[in-house]
Amino acid sequence: MTGHIVVGVDGSAPASAAVEWAAADARQRGLDLKIVHVCERPSHGEDAAARAGMLKAAADRARELARGVEVSTELLAGTITKRLIGESAAADSLVLGSRGLGGFAGLVLGSVGLAVAGHAAGPVVIVRGSAQARQDRIVVGYDGSGHSEAAMTYAVGQARARYASLHVVSAWQMPAFSPYAIGYSRLLEDVIREQSAAARQRVAFWRERDPDLLITDEQPCEHPVSALIRAAATAELVVVGSRGQGGLAAAVLGSVSHGVLHHVTCPVAVVRPRTQEES
Incomplete structure (x- = not known):
């Protein structure tokens, strides 16, 4: 187990909430943060630029919320669930939004989150919405x-x-x-x-x-x-x-x-x- 948290992003609102939660968790527990996006199909031109921009925006937000935390990004190619499960093997924990862009609006938990939670090597945190009031x-x-x-x-x-x-x-x-x-x-x-x-x-x-x-x-x-x-x-x-x-x-x-x-x-x-x- 290494000293970093992995958070997956896809441009959805739950993924943005997951980045915010993961950044706060990394700061509180003294861990690094790695933000990943998995691309199942090759991307070129505007699509590739949009994915890179999404990762940069997520990293900027994480650094804003968790100053002093080492934040890195990586664009991964392959099957989403397999790549995320693979990332979990070397991570302290894996953080995901409850639903991604590919999910049906009425679903509480998407298929990716459900599959990864059942197969990841370590803790998987599923974040549904923006940060709630601190409950202690x-x-x-x-x-x-x-x-x-x-x-x-x-x-x-x-x-x-x-x-x-x-x-x-x-x-x-x-x-x-x-x-x-x-x-x-x-x-x-x-x-x-x-x-x-x-x-x-x-x-x-x-x-x-x-x-x-x-x-x-x-x-x-x-x-x-x-x-x-x-x-x-x-x-x-x-x-x-x-x-x-x-x-x-x-x-x-x-x-x-x-x-x-x-x-x-x-x-x-x-x-x-x-x-x-x-x-």
Whole structure:
């Protein structure tokens, strides 16, 4: 992993918002910023000049917002998703707008963002709109899986860089019991107590590791997507693992991260654990 953030641009409003978010993130975390545009077809003349101008405008905006940050640009040729995923291998994180110019206006998240979030080597941040009012709170979904552990690590780093608090959501759903089973109410009470205690214990490790960071937590008995949407209302960033405990091994993007990406309006970071070769 190297000390730079990559942000993709295509001239769309969400991409411009992504540049602004990435520039601020690079400044807060002391990282360089690389702005890329992927061209799937050869460009010449006015088209090539327009693409170069777009990159320059994005770099000028980033430098204006994050003075002192080293900003570079690169025009890449090839398939958009493949080139962006390739860029993620050597980057701290990859930042994208929620939709590009090729998307349908009614879509919340474009196909490029969805594909890259599921396959990138590290964290992918999806930015929907222009910067929102500072909330001083990072929200992270945490279920103890390997992907959520990586999400916690990233969320802690973001909270520290932003001097923000960290709110941990460990939502879970009640397993199916027959209401006619003997001791049904006691079974429910036991499950609630055990699930809540296990979630609190997982968070206790992070409190002990980072005693100077304000960490709050909740263990709601509801669908994780619903719980994270609710918590996101007062967050400046929501962080989730690319898959959780309930995901199939073959799935690259779990139902929770997929649901959060489609419904949460603040920036969302989807974090996938890096392999030893990628680290």
